[in-house]
Amino acid sequence: MIVSVASGKGGTGKTTVAVSLAISAAPIALVDSDVEEPNANILLRADHSTSRKASLPFPVIDMKKCDFCEKCSDFCAYNGIVVLKGLKVFAVPEICKSCGGCKIVCPQDAISEEPRDIGYIKFGERLGIQIVEGELNIGESSSTPLVRMLPDYFPSGRDVIVDCPPGAAHPTVESLRAADFVLLVTEPTPFGIHDLEEALVITDELNKKVGLVVNRADIGTSDIENLAIERNIPILMRIPFSTDIAEHYSRGHSPAEFSEYWREQFALLWQKIEEQVR
Ligand code: SF4
Ligand code: SF4
Known part of the structure; x- marks a missing residue:
């Protein structure tokens, strides 16, 4: 099963969700396709055992x-x-x-x-998670070719979680192509709803099954809930604003690595995704 974790915009907690989900669902593979700014491994902290150059003719x-x-x-x-x-x-x-x-x-x-070298693909493993990370060279005009290469390096025999680039441009579309399920991380603000609607245009176009994680769910408006009902999209997890999570994140820690409670919550999220895909 391939699960792509995406968001219509940056700053919604997408990478924290992707890494926490991987920790709770391990053994698994985690692919960072946010190649302009890969940061999943800041939270996972795997040593890069190998890397290879990515190049184009x-x-x-x-x-x-x-x-x-x-x-x-x-x-x-x-x-x-x-x-x-x-x-x-x-x-x-x-x-x-x-x-x-x-x-x-x-x-x-x-x-x-x-x-012509355009970047690197790096490999490592920690906590039962095989990480594959694309990293674009500074100055490259387009990240899409490198994102397109990543599925060739998905480890076989494991489920895969893809941490997608934020936004709704070409690299995001490419990151969603192989997905069996798309988890959209959003927040209940007018910007969050606007960007979620843009992301849904892509998932509709690609005909993908979708579920939502609402971050900072206890602040902002209830419009996300209304949109989910209107569009018949399941909200699979609501994460309240939490100083505990914010503190973990500020130290570069995934909540699921250090909190038994959050490990269980993300394991539950993984179960719900499996039920949606079945
Ligand atoms: S300009 Fe030179 S390189 Fe370009 S098509 Fe003509 S012969 Fe080939
Ligand atoms: S993009 Fe232009 S320069 Fe580059 S390979 Fe194609 S035709 Fe040649």
């Missing part, structure tokens, strides 16, 4: 073969390849999407490809 031009015909730059919809007539032809790493099209259209067979 990048066009390299053999100027001995090139006749400056410009077919490559005419083809590239992203303006990712530049032809300086009589001087040089080069691809721009920050713009190129590694589609391979310029290589195909070059009539002189002057374009080959070589790997």
